[in-house]
Amino acid sequence: MNRRVVLHLSAAAALVAVGLGSPAFAQQKMVLKATDVHPLGYPTVEAVVRMGKKLEAATNGRLSIQMFPSMQLGGEKEMIEQAQVGALQIARISVGPMGPIVPEMNVFNLPFMFRDNAHMEKVIDGPIGAELMKKLSDHPTAGLIGIAWMNAGTRNVYNSKKPIKSVADLKGLKIRMMGNPVFVDTMNSLGGNGVAMGFDQLINAMQTGVVDGAENNEPSYVSGQHYRYAKYYSKTGHLMIPEILVFSKKSWETLSKDDQALIMKLAKEAQMEERKLWYDREKGSLEDMKKAGVEMNDVTDKKPFQAAVKPVWDKYGAAHTALIQRIQDVK
Numbered sequence: 161m162n163r164r165v166v167l168h169l170s171a172a173a174a175l176v177a178v179g180l181g182s183p184a185f186a187q188q189k190m191v192l193k194a195t196d197v198h199p200l201g202y203p204t205v206e207a208v209v210r211m212g213k214k215l216e217a218a219t220n221g222r223l224s225i226q227m228f229p230s231m232q233l234g235g236e237k238e239m240i241e242q243a244q245v246g247a248l249q250i251a252r253i254s255v256g257p258m259g260p261i262v263p264e265m266n267v268f269n270l271p272f273m274f275r276d277n278a279h280m281e282k283v284i285d286g287p288i289g290a291e292l293m294k295k296l297s298d299h300p301t302a303g304l305i306g307i308a309w310m311n312a313g314t315r316n317v318y319n320s321k322k323p324i325k326s327v328a329d330l331k332g333l334k335i336r337m338m339g340n341p342v343f344v345d346t347m348n349s350l351g352g353n354g355v356a357m358g359f360d361q362l363i364n365a366m367q368t369g370v371v372d373g374a375e376n377n378e379p380s381y382v383s384g385q386h387y388r389y390a391k392y393y394s395k396t397g398h399l400m401i402p403e404i405l406v407f408s409k410k411s412w413e414t415l416s417k418d419d420q421a422l423i424m425k426l427a428k429e430a431q432m433e434e435r436k437l438w439y440d441r442e443k444g445s446l447e448d449m450k451k452a453g454v455e456m457n458d459v460t461d462k463k464p465f466q467a468a469v470k471p472v473w474d475k476y477g478a479a480h481t482a483l484i485q486r487i488q489d490v491k
């Protein structure tokens with residue numbers, strides 16, 4: 161036998177020894193680090209914890225998930241950066257900060273894009289959801305693989321000064337928005353002052369009066385304890401932004417095809433599981449808000465709000481008219 165054949169045979173023998181011909185590294189025990197800005201028990205966190213248990217059972221403990229909740233690894237921006245370099249494997253993030261990275265995803269960040277939850281769910285569960293996820297995963301520099309969508313309800317404005325009943329009430333209010341220009345422009349076109357900052361900086365900003373309030377869904381408002389600083393919660397319903405579970409591309413590429421397929425399958429199950437958990441949490445949060453004495457009000461006429469954000473649609477939607485039309489056509 162010549163030297164090359166010998167080398168080849170011994171490499172093959174080594175692979176068989178560690179695990180039936182699949183790459184040696186894929187057979188090693190691996191603890192996947194996962195993170196979320198929300199605390200344990202929050203729907204997105206719980207869905208990933210449950211996914212981890214299933215993964216552990218399916219691989220006899222070879223693969224597992226260790227959850228770092230409550231911004232333990234930093235805010236959403238830091239989470240994305242750590243996933244990109246492979247310092248963590250799974251991050252649950254909002255589509256909000258993904259818009260500047262994957263422009264098509266920014267369409268989900270347009271105010272009043274979705275008619276209701278059912279519309280949003282049909283879009284993320286269908287071909288558009290799959291295409292956008294692929295756009296993210298194929299992105300040459302994003303360094304992330306999209307593995308699941310998650311529900312995140314509707315975002316409403318809250319502040320410490322007064323209830324928002326009409327567009328005019330927003331005038332002069334400093335409202336924290338997520339770090340993406342589309343959101344600051346949205347608040348500014350409604351007459352408020354949009355201030356971009358991380359979720360992790362918000363409590364301090366409300367305490368010190370850097371902002372008068374923010375906007376978010378009920379579960380975030382409650383578990384983030386924001387009601388302590390901003391007791392007026394007004395149902396402006398201006399944004400309905402799904403969330404995504406991303407996997408570090410760098411780590412993904414070290415997994416065997418079988419492990420990748422298993423994680424994808426469990427992530428899809430997590431997408432559906434989170435949805436159920438979401439609606440329960442939303443109900444519970446509304447109860448908590450009542451108990452905490454939050455001053456809640458409906459905004460019955462949304463038309464003036466929708467008219468005011470027209471410039472935002474012109475600015476950010478113009479490049480994606482076909483995609484917007486397809487979303488609107490989903491019935």
Ligand code: GTR
Nearest residue numbers: 253254256338359376377380
């Ligand atoms: C929450 C969302 C977080 C984060 C946060 C924010 O609803 O779950 O991922 O985006 O809003 O406002 O920054």
